[in-house]
Amino acid sequence: MELKHVIETILFVSSKPLTARDILRILKTTAEQNPDHELAANLAKFSEKEIETQIQQLAAEYEGRGQGFKPVCVAGAWQFATLPEFAPWLRTTLGGAKPRPPRLTQAALETLAIIAYRQPITRAEIEQIRGVNVDAVMQTLLERGLIEVVGRAEVPGKPPLYGTTEEFLQYFGLRSLDDLPGAQHLRKPAQQISQTTTPSSQSHTEKEPALPLTESNKTVQPHNTNTASLPNEPLVANANGPIENPTPNPSQPDEKVPSS
Incomplete structure (x- = not known):
């Protein structure tokens, strides 16, 4: 494996242009x-100069291959971008695509992890586990199509039960819920699913692990290697070539309920 190949990979997955100094810092x-x-x-x-030379050699190689994308220098930094002549096909491909929604907050990721492992689950049970x-x-998770109402709990008031959707599986690159790390021992027991209780009578108060905060990349690199977690958010390519891997800020506070 050569330095040039490592640089190529770094530029390919980066969500922003990188300078030779940025790449040296990563190395x-x-x-x-x-x-x-x-x-x-x-x-x-x-050295930084040697890395810059490798990037320029990489760009020259792509230029000679006649490929549809290549490394380009933008304000002194490098990133992969598609060539202008391919714009008509890209507009057709991406014309109907909606802009990628904002990244999920840490609070949303933690809530989503609880639902993924404990589904079906009521809102009250989620609040008991999270404490907020x-x-x-x-509401955010529902609007993003990552969760949905899957039934009603057999308790007074029959509150809705929530579960994950196919969009959730696609978002995290999972074939099925069986691919969730540690799913067998973290998922709600069958008898608890069939006899859902109210939060006041629920015996467990175990707090679920949060989603990974560094990517991984993928591919799975949990924030805490001592606890199970969901895979990182999927890599998403944009029209200009860079690939973004969302990384929530662990210090971000919980979302607040808007005042009525």
């Missing part, structure tokens, strides 16, 4: 986080 950080990785240690020894009001978060 050094990778070496620090993987002290036993010999290649990572060797790549971190390259989830009205605004639930």
